[in-house]
Amino acid sequence: MERNQQLRRQLASMRQSLFDQGHLDEQFILLEELQDDANPNFVEEVVTLHYRDSARLITTIERALEKSPLDFNKLDGYMHQFKGSSTSIGAKKVKAESTQFREYCEAGNGEGCLKTFQLLKRDYATLRRKLEAYFQLARQAGPNEIACRPK
Amino acid sequence: MNLNNDKGSMSTASSSVTVSDQFPAGLRVLVVDDDPTCLRILEKMLGTCLYEVTKCNRAEIALDMLRTNKNGYDIVISDVHMPDMDGFKLLEQVGLEMDLPVIMMSADDSKQVVMKGVTHGACDYLIKPVRIEALKNIWQHVVRKRKNEWKDLEQSGSVEEGDRQPKPSEEADYSSSANEGNWRTSKRRKDEEEEMEERDDTSTLKKPRVVWSVELHQQFVSAVNQLGIDKAVPKKILELMNVPGLTRENVASHLQKYRLYLRRLSGVSPHQGNSFISSHSQEPPYGSLSSLSGLDFQTLAATGQIPAQSLATLQAAGLARSAAKPGLPMPLVDQRNIFSFDNQKLRFGEGQPQHMSSGKQMNLLHGIPTTMDSKQLVNLHHSAQSLGSLNMQASAHGNPSGQSSPLLMQMAQPQSRGQILTETSGGQVPRLPTSVGHPILSNGAAGAMLARNGIGENSRGTGYNSVSQTSSVLNFPLNHSAELPGNSFPLGSTPGISAGMSTLTTKGGFQEEINSDIKGSGGFMPSYDIFNDLQQHKPHNWELQNVGFAFDASQHSNSLQASVDVTPSVLVNQGYSSSPRNVQNSSVSAMGKPIFSVGEGSEHGNALNVGQHLNSLLVDNSTRVKSERVTDTSCQPTLLPQHFGQEDLMSAILKQQQDGLGPAENDFEFDGYSLDNIPV
Numbered sequence: 001m002e003r004n005q006q007l008r009r010q011l012a013s014m015r016q017s018l019f020d021q022g023h024l025d026e027q028f029i030l031l032e033e034l035q036d037d038a039n040p041n042f043v044e045e046v047v048t049l050h051y052r053d054s055a056r057l058i059t060t061i062e063r064a065l066e067k068s069p070l071d072f073n074k075l076d077g078y079m080h081q082f083k084g085s086s087t088s089i090g091a092k093k094v095k096a097e098s099t100q101f102r103e104y105c106e107a108g109n110g111e112g113c114l115k116t117f118q119l120l121k122r123d124y125a126t127l128r129r130k131l132e133a134y135f136q137l138a139r140q141a142g143p144n145e146i147a148c149r150p151k
Numbered sequence: 152m153n154l155n156n157d158k159g160s161m162s163t164a165s166s167s168v169t170v171s172d173q174f175p176a177g178l179r180v181l182v183v184d185d186d187p188t189c190l191r192i193l194e195k196m197l198g199t200c201l202y203e204v205t206k207c208n209r210a211e212i213a214l215d216m217l218r219t220n221k222n223g224y225d226i227v228i229s230d231v232h233m234p235d236m237d238g239f240k241l242l243e244q245v246g247l248e249m250d251l252p253v254i255m256m257s258a259d260d261s262k263q264v265v266m267k268g269v270t271h272g273a274c275d276y277l278i279k280p281v282r283i284e285a286l287k288n289i290w291q292h293v294v295r296k297r298k299n300e301w302k303d304l305e306q307s308g309s310v311e312e313g314d315r316q317p318k319p320s321e322e323a324d325y326s327s328s329a330n331e332g333n334w335r336t337s338k339r340r341k342d343e344e345e346e347m348e349e350r351d352d353t354s355t356l357k358k359p360r361v362v363w364s365v366e367l368h369q370q371f372v373s374a375v376n377q378l379g380i381d382k383a384v385p386k387k388i389l390e391l392m393n394v395p396g397l398t399r400e401n402v403a404s405h406l407q408k409y410r411l412y413l414r415r416l417s418g419v420s421p422h423q424g425n426s427f428i429s430s431h432s433q434e435p436p437y438g439s440l441s442s443l444s445g446l447d448f449q450t451l452a453a454t455g456q457i458p459a460q461s462l463a464t465l466q467a468a469g470l471a472r473s474a475a476k477p478g479l480p481m482p483l484v485d486q487r488n489i490f491s492f493d494n495q496k497l498r499f500g501e502g503q504p505q506h507m508s509s510g511k512q513m514n515l516l517h518g519i520p521t522t523m524d525s526k527q528l529v530n531l532h533h534s535a536q537s538l539g540s541l542n543m544q545a546s547a548h549g550n551p552s553g554q555s556s557p558l559l560m561q562m563a564q565p566q567s568r569g570q571i572l573t574e575t576s577g578g579q580v581p582r583l584p585t586s587v588g589h590p591i592l593s594n595g596a597a598g599a600m601l602a603r604n605g606i607g608e609n610s611r612g613t614g615y616n617s618v619s620q621t622s623s624v625l626n627f628p629l630n631h632s633a634e635l636p637g638n639s640f641p642l643g644s645t646p647g648i649s650a651g652m653s654t655l656t657t658k659g660g661f662q663e664e665i666n667s668d669i670k671g672s673g674g675f676m677p678s679y680d681i682f683n684d685l686q687q688h689k690p691h692n693w694e695l696q697n698v699g700f701a702f703d704a705s706q707h708s709n710s711l712q713a714s715v716d717v718t719p720s721v722l723v724n725q726g727y728s729s730s731p732r733n734v735q736n737s738s739v740s741a742m743g744k745p746i747f748s749v750g751e752g753s754e755h756g757n758a759l760n761v762g763q764h765l766n767s768l769l770v771d772n773s774t775r776v777k778s779e780r781v782t783d784t785s786c787q788p789t790l791l792p793q794h795f796g797q798e799d800l801m802s803a804i805l806k807q808q809q810d811g812l813g814p815a816e817n818d819f820e821f822d823g824y825s826l827d828n829i830p831v
Contacts, residue, residue: 027280034195034283042195050188080232084258085188087280 007141014134023127028090044135050089051128057082058121065114075113076105086124093123175290176201179223183213183241184230184256189279193228196283210236217249224251225293228277231257231264239271246272250300252292256281363405367394371405380413 018024028043035042061078064071083098097120104112180202184190190206197204205224207213210233217224227245231238242253255268256277268276274292277285363371374391375383385403392402 030280030282031192034192034199039195046188046191049191053187077232080258081186084232084279085186087258088186088189088192 004141007137011134011137011141014130014137018127018130018134022092023123023130025090025092025095027088031089044138047089047131047135050085054082054085054124057085058124061117065117070110070113072105072108072110072113076102079105091124091127094120094127097123175293178202178290178293179205179225180228180289181205181207181213181216181224181226182228183207183210183233183238185209185233185235186230189230189281193281193286196281196286199283200287202286209233210238210241213241214244214248217245217251221249224249226252226254226289228254228256228289231255231259231268239267242268242271242273250296252296254289254292367392367397368405370394371402371409375406375409380410 018028031043031046039045057078061075061082064075064078079098079101083095083102086094086098097116101113101116101120104110104116180197182190182193182197182204183206184193185208187208190208194204194206205216207216210229213227213229217227227241229238229241233241238255238257242255245251245253252274253272254275254277255273256279257264258279260278265276274296275289370392371388374388377391378384378387383406385399385406388406389397389399389402
């Protein structure tokens, strides 16, 4: 369908820009490859799981950053978890910032941690928003494999 | 990646397994990670590899699952950083209790962490994000482990160089990094650490596995009692026992296990579900045994006395009991009970679904106050032993009913994990066909007990119970923490057995934990049982339970026997009564390494043939067992129904190992995965 094709194109370009802008890396592609007929919404499912779980971590880290003095060990631990989760969906920027944050923790640099965390939160929110839009569109466009399969 | 392309032939039509017979498909993986995202991804990836995945986000839950379903998994993958339990701790526990290969994973790739994985015994370490390619090859760890166990069994009694651990080089590809023989090393290390006792002559490599027959164990216990539990040192014990060929190390490790066992007994709450036992007037040892905490069992396992598998089985049995699947139906109770030592519940055969749940394995020993102190425990132990011996006897006599053996067998059976439970885990919980129950049980209560036991444990759901029961009954010791240290202890541990035992009248040193389950109860008798009693009965049973015991099938299916000509003696590879040492090899099947027992014995050739034959017979049963080859010198094919791909593994391994065997690969009709074999 015309409309469908249009949507698909839109979808493809959206997806491409996520990569181009450095928000996503190859891991995301691997997830896409795991998606199959048995699990047609696998990627979305995983991403949703990730955001649900990581939101909790973000809050925890935020709270921990408000404490004084900062408990770097704890912060590092939380961030390790967060990083692992972000890595698994291919969130490239967020992952880089997590790494940076951990380095600051190791160095005991509270200032660095705070700054990095702000950046991280921003990129985290951006990617989340973009992915939500992406999946929404994907649902509209329907499965790519079979063009005429109604969604 | 199929080990055996021929597998198809083996897989026998009988198995209605949906899983392809092609190993490693169907490999049962338990993945543990607190991160839901990663967990989901891993699940999907493993599924793509055609593995059977179970996911879990808490380490404690994972341990429970492993304990209750002793043979339900082939390999464990765990994250390092988890909130409720450190991944390394889980790794250790699994290694000790269940002796399953464990793969660690983490986003952390620093050398220290990887090293820690190695030292704690991880068989591999994956860096997150994990790629599917890395997961595709994890089956190698399962094979390797079995191979080693098999080898150990084979070598029991003889120190062979470097046998202990198969060289990694043999094993094809090490897809994972940092794995070069690390498990080997870790295993070795573990053994060394565990065995505190002096290991004088043997190199760290192999320690011959002595089979602690009931008689031998009794001798040991009396020696210990003579010296006084506090003063009992291996050297003196050895002198008192005066058993030629027994080394101080053997005694030392056995002593260690025994101590743990006693400790555990004292910690067990009295009278947990012993009802069954008391009813049978069997020594409650089983109960106690079952109560042996997994740790003890581990220790025992560690000491290497009991093949790790058996210990695992025992423990599992014990733990299982405690873990009690509450409400596990012990349907199979009869049959399985005997075998399923693991299922503590089963022990009683009464379908006590879990008295064990109390957390501390139920006291299989009826009336055995768990608070007994060590001395008391010793007594219990004795009783257990007697039970064991009873079992043994029962089984020894070629087990007309096979029951007795199963009981005994169980004890010793450290169920190779995969084995019996795996069967059940197939989800089928095939409750051991009644056939299981009878033969073995014929001995009487024992059977019932066993049957029950088997059920308790394994039931993944319910299915297992029956299955596990049978196998577990005997295995009781094996599955759960049956701490059956080695062999003799199992006696006590399998409550179910005890029941059965009473009737059994210890025949001989059955003690091997013959996974009596196999015997009739279809329990999983890890290799051992089956032989003894099972031979007669159970070919079917083992489907359920024994994954490893193909032999079991022989029991039931009779056909097996016929074809295989397996004589009960075969099972006895276990040979327990007579020569512990020999038994080892032969009992290979029995001992925990059900899978491998197939052919492990010297007679591989025979075993293989037999196994094959059996396999064919068993085919309908549940293929699992098939591959059991009775390595027993007497060529008794011990079919160890190996559950997953064991057959494949076995074949593959056997192939490698036994030059002469030749037909091994084909012969093994393991349907490794034939979980479905077990008639549900």
